[in-house]
Amino acid sequence: MTTPVIYMDNNATTRVAPEVLEAMLPFFSERYGNPSSMHSFGGAVGREMREARESLAYLLGCGTDEIVFTSCGTEADNTAIRSALAAQPEKRHIVTTRVEHPAILSLCKFLERSQGYRVTYLGVDSEGRLNMKELEDSLTDDTAIVSIMWANNETGVIFPIPEIAKLARSRGIIMHTDAVQAVGKIPISLKDLDVDMLALSGHKLHAPKGIGALYVRRKLPYRPFLIGGHQEHGRRAGTENTTGIIALGAAARAAKAHIPVENTTVRGLRDKLENALLAAVPDSRLNGHKADRLPNTSNISFKYVEGEAILLLLDQLGIAASSGSACTSGSLEPSHVLRAMGVPFTYAHGSIRFSLSRYTTEADVDFVIKNVPGIIETLRKISPYKQGAPDPLSPLDTKPACGC
16 A cells, blocks of 8 residues: 555644654664663663653643653543542542543443443534533532543544633542643643643654553542553553653654644645635535634535545545544444534535644645545535435434544
């Protein structure tokens, strides 16, 4: 399989930045020491890891002692929720949303089924935004944790995490946010926020796969998910992924420098792309709030066509994007996010997410703009939905999809 010519699936994963690759390569070869060893050969690796921790702390606006390195965002999310529950065994209620990533939704469903926890799944409006009154009304003395993503992976909609965290803190409830999509794209400073735990993933910000981190607020009651050795100050056992940690540190430094680019150049290209497609293709719609969105993400629905068919034709042109319309190939279930937003069936199935990065060029955008309208026109000519589509899906349907 050849590498896509035009890559617009950066919310799924990103390319490893050249400076990140350069930083990590020595730790695959001559600098292979174990940072837990007493000798200086391993100790030198430990010092590099401390520098990486400092870089990530600088990006997040937190202390170095508040960072726990993990294998990925899913592990960080699971650790946060399980830790909050283990530290408060008397509390049996979780509050989250219907539009979370499966790393949260699948765990909450498991905790409901197997351990008897009560979970409140908050809804969203037609633009993907939360109802803060519904959130406030859901909190009780039995609530152990509020877990709400910072930005949605499918639509890019940004949730008011500072306001949510302040509300949780006022009730003495632990606040966790899955910030996998937000870190490195928008400014985040945890220093003055009431967030207790935050999860992130390296491969979403130009580091390699297999490395993530969990921010844990200083003095927060914490229970480790992995138990064994003393690594991460006893908060996450297991020999550290030294190359991944070094890479994440380098990616954090680059992300800090490039956040202005994300919010100017990348945002401008994203806006050009979606405005052109919405203007050129009849019966198309933007999914998500126009303004409260990540600067790189555009989710557009094209009525009467299948997202998978669109992706297939895009792929033949060397364009990589993603569809929010199905969990697996052959499934007829639209995205749980779009269902929660009440997007009609005839639109939800034809949803495409374009997610850009600082490596996206104007020529890339122009090529997509040139080719998508023709693809939609071709597919509509053979679409069975135009003959009579079913009623819009209920916004109460919350079965999760597995898009990243």
